[in-house]
């Protein structure tokens with residue numbers, strides 16, 4: 001499929017392919033679109049990670065453009081302090097998709113979020129008051145406190161680091177890259 005150069009950006013945007021961007025010190029920084037990657041290459045802001053040696057091939061009118069799947073920034077970007085929201089998905093990821101009461105494995109369909117101190121008793125939707133739970137444990141606990149329900153949490157919940165959630169982004173990237 002030949003692509004006019006002028007339409008290249010448009011074409012790249014439509015490809016929905018992802019490129020892993022590493023910081024200057026080789027730590028993962030972000031997952032970017034192939035069009036953003038092309039721009040960074042064009043502006044000479046990135047190195048190509050030759051050790052990975054994997055490319056997306058884009059066929060244009062006159063040539064084949066190779067866009068690496070992994071790029072390294074030529075300068076260091078200081079990561080801003082990022083707050084991660086305690087969304088349902090993020091709670092499940094933090095708790096490794098395991099019920100924090102009985103330990104059973106969960107998936108998006110079976111996982112629920114339990115408020116340790118029930119909302120009706122003033123418990124907030126915070127990292128430290130929410131855990132992943134299976135339906136049975138959640139229903140059993142109901143509107144009771146841990147003490148009232150005589151239940152125990154496996155691991156005291158806390159706010160995860162940004163790096164932890166980034167690891168999950170990387171896992172998704174690798175899955176999509178290999179798909």
Ligand SMILES: [Zn+2]
Nearest residue numbers: 099102134137
């Ligand atoms: Zn359970």
